Amino acid sequence: MRVLSGIQPTGNLHLGNYLGAIRNWVAMQDSMSGDSRCFFFLADMHSITVHETREQRLANVRDMTAALVACGIDPDRSVLFNQARVPAHAELCWLLCGTARIGWLNRMTQFKDKAGKNREGASVGLYVYPVLQAADVLLYQATHVPVGEDQKQHLELTRDVATKFNTDFGVELFTLPDPIIPKETARIMSLRDGSAKMSKSDPSDMSRINLTDDNDMIAQKVRKAKTDPEPLPSDAAGLAGRPEAINLVGIYATMIGSTPDAVCAQFAGQGFGAFKPALADLLIEKLAPIRQRYTALRADYGALDAILASGAEKASAAAEPTLRGAYEAMGLMR
Ligand code: TYM
Numbered sequence: 143m144r145v146l147s148g149i150q151p152t153g154n155l156h157l158g159n160y161l162g163a164i165r166n167w168v169a170m171q172d173s174m175s176g177d178s179r180c181f182f183f184l185a186d187m188h189s190i191t192v193h194e195t196r197e198q199r200l201a202n203v204r205d206m207t208a209a210l211v212a213c214g215i216d217p218d219r220s221v222l223f224n225q226a227r228v229p230a231h232a233e234l235c236w237l238l239c240g241t242a243r244i245g246w247l248n249r250m251t252q253f254k255d256k257a258g259k260n261r262e263g264a265s266v267g268l269y270v271y272p273v274l275q276a277a278d279v280l281l282y283q284a285t286h287v288p289v290g291e292d293q294k295q296h297l298e299l300t301r302d303v304a305t306k307f308n309t310d311f312g313v314e315l316f317t318l319p320d321p322i323i324p325k326e327t328a329r330i331m332s333l334r335d336g337s338a339k340m341s342k343s344d345p346s347d348m349s350r351i352n353l354t355d356d357n358d359m360i361a362q363k364v365r366k367a368k369t370d371p372e373p374l375p376s377d378a379a380g381l382a383g384r385p386e387a388i389n390l391v392g393i394y395a396t397m398i399g400s401t402p403d404a405v406c407a408q409f410a411g412q413g414f415g416a417f418k419p420a421l422a423d424l425l426i427e428k429l430a431p432i433r434q435r436y437t438a439l440r441a442d443y444g445a446l447d448a449i450l451a452s453g454a455e456k457a458s459a460a461a462e463p464t465l466r467g468a469y470e471a472m473g474l475m476r
Contacts, residue, residue, distance in 0.1 A: 143178065144178075145285075146180070147181075148182070148184070148188075150188050151184045151186055151199075156340055158329075162289075171220045184223070184224040184450075188225070191265055191267045191268040207224075207450060208439035221460070222449060223453030225278065227450065230461040230465045231274065231281065234277035234281050234464070237474075239270065242272075250299070252271075252292065253269055275296050275299075276300040280316045280464065282457075282461060283316070284319045289322070289323060301319065304319075311472060313471045327396050330393065334348060335368065336386035336388070348363055353433060357430065360425050360426050374410060377407065378405075390414075393425075
C-alpha cells in the first residue's frame, strides 16, 4: 500500500479540504506500520495556473505546510514536500503529454469550471493540469489516493494514462491508483449556497470556514450561513431537498464522529436558531487547537523550509526508479 495526495497551496486551508481530505490523510498516516510511508505534497507547480505574486507564492507554500503539520501530518512519519523541489514531477508530466489525449482533457469538468466562458484565454497550464496530476501519482506507484469527490475525474484520467502508457510501450511500469473518497464528507458545500462546493476560489470569504478563522469569525460565519425556516427532522431522510441543512448537519456529524441520523434525532423539532450555536461551539472547540498549533508553526519559516527540503530529498529518491523506467520505455537517453 502506497498512499499519496496533494493540495494546492493557494489561499487558506478550509473546512472542505480538512474534512474532505486532510483528516483522511492523517488517519491513513496513523494506520501505517513498519517502514511504510505516506507521501503528501504541496502542489505548487499546479498553483502556477492561478496568478500570484512571488511573495504570495513563497508565503503560501510555507503557510500551507504549517497548516498540514498543525492538522496532524507528521514529517517524521510521512514524506512531506513541495512539488517544485522534485523536478521528476515536471519531467514525467512532459513524457505523459505524449500519452494523454486531447479528447480526454476536453472532458475534464474542473478545466471547464475554472476556464469559464473564456476558454481561449485560459492558460495551457490549466488545460494540462490533469497530466501533471497523473505524473504526481504515477511517479510514486501510489495505490491509494485520499481526495474529495471533485478529484475523482482526475484520478480516472490518471488510470487511463497509466493503462495507455503501459500498453503502448509494452511495460508494466505504472500502478493503477484507487481514489479514497470519504462518503460523508466527499463534498462539503458552501455556507452561502448548498449547491456549490466550499472552495478557496469562492470570492465570498463568508462561504467557507478557514482553519485560520478566529472564534468570533467562526461563530459569525455559522450564524450567517444560509438555511431554511423548517425545524430539523427526526432522521436524515427528512432532510431531502434541503441542501444547506444537509450540509450543516453533515459537518456537525463528522466533527463529533457520528451520523446525520443521530444528529437529527438529537435536534429533532428544533430550528436553526438552536442548531447553529451548537454547531459554532463545536467547530470552535475542534478547530481552536489546530489554529494554535498553526500560529506557532508559521512563526518559524526556517523550520518549515527544512521539513520541505528533507521531504523533497526522500521524494526524489522514491520517484527516480519510475522516472528512469519511463525514459527507458520510451527510448529516451538521459
Ligand atoms: P485542492 O487543493 O483543490 O484540494 C485539496 C483536497 O481537498 C479536497 N476538497 C474538498 N473535499 C470535500 N469538500 C470540499 N468542498 C473540498 N474542497 C477541496 C480536494 O478534493 C482535495 O483532495 N488537484 C488537486 C491537488 C493535487 C492532487 C495531486 C491531489 C495535485 N496533484 C495528486 C491528489 C493527487 C487540488 O487542486 O486539490
